[in-house]
Amino acid sequence: MKTLTDWLRSKGFTPDNIQLYYEACTHSSYANEHHSGIDNNERLEFVGDAVLQIWSATALYKLMPKLHEGKMTTIRAQTVCESTLAKLNEQLGWYKFLRLGVGEEKSGGRMRPSILADHFEACIGAIYLDLGYEAAAKILDEYMKPLITAEKPEDVTDYKTQLQEYVQTDNKRTIQYRLLDESGPSNSPTFKMGVFLDDICMGVGESSTKKKAEQKAAREALRKLAI
Template sequence: MKTLIDWLKEKGFEPNNIQLYYEACTHSSYANEHQSNLDDNERLEFVGDAVLQIWSATALYNLVPALHEGKMTTIRAQTVCESTLAKLNQQMGWYEFLRLGVGEEKSGGRSRPSILADHFEACIGAIYLDLGYQAAKKILDEYMKPLITAKKPEDVTDYKTQLQEYVQTDNKCTIQYRLLKESGPSNAPVFTMGVFLDEICMGQGESTTKKKAEQKAAKEAMRKLAV
């Protein structure tokens, strides 16, 4: 069975810390079903997120013509959002290397955007820690850089950033996102998030992740404010 290590070797890389890549591909559901000392990929996800932030910021800074800070913020949020990372994971075939628990596998975890996005970040984190930033950059330049200037589909529009920029003209306004309701089974929860402007709920959104629900809430708020 092919692994992330094989994928990297095909790309001309020589992985050193093999265990790091198995950890990157181990979902918490798999770790929980097996030995207690098996590490899942959550810590590597944290590292990968940081790598993506610095890579995307640098790539945006180097664009010609130069973009203003607000536009850079919007494009970065769209480029490294959950749906984009999940699609990249599928495009690159990394999802095949993901180790899931039996229940998570049966419930469709291998195609769940939140899991795929976290897995992508963990893999980038492992590559960075094992092979250095230049190796991670080479992969991101090849697969992610074209997305920076590409037209963004609806599912990666960053309504949260748009809303933030819209209300910045009024320094007295504050934005807060709050969990209003959580329903469904524990392995497939549904979150309802509300966005509040000065304690007034301006929009609500419902999705399988809090991030997506917040985006939907922000979209509804933008629709009301832009009237």
């Protein structure tokens, strides 16, 4: 299979808007190198993220025995996190269809978790826009639903939600995540995020994405609060 549409046809789907799938598989590095009005997959990533949120919320709501809202929030965050989406992309083989710039390809971007996760979301967004929610949900039911009840490894532990639950009993306390620094080249940046509790910095984390840096900052804050 050479394209995402080939993959979909092999699963019994009939893609219509082929351009959507090319867009879903076009990383910004590729679009930037080909100055001919090519759209990257960031807008479809936005759509796919929304589809994943409603799908996961619905799946969790239907689980038996019933879960309370806090547990649902934690499991959803763990299920749709970057590392899980990246692993699903690898499992499905969608990463093979990703169009990357030369520099990004040489630097290992094709297997970079942040790029794989974003690409997965973009593909789900394209499927939703072209074939509807039922088609996207069918794929997610088959490949993602088993992960909801599976034991979660350390790399998908949702420290941000744990921190929120730790302090939510006091409505006067607020949590904020702030970008403290951004360094490195544009195609491989490093973000330093801080988590602030009532304007006091409780933890700092660095990573290749803001989301992962926030998780590390939340983990550090939880360790301090537990002392």
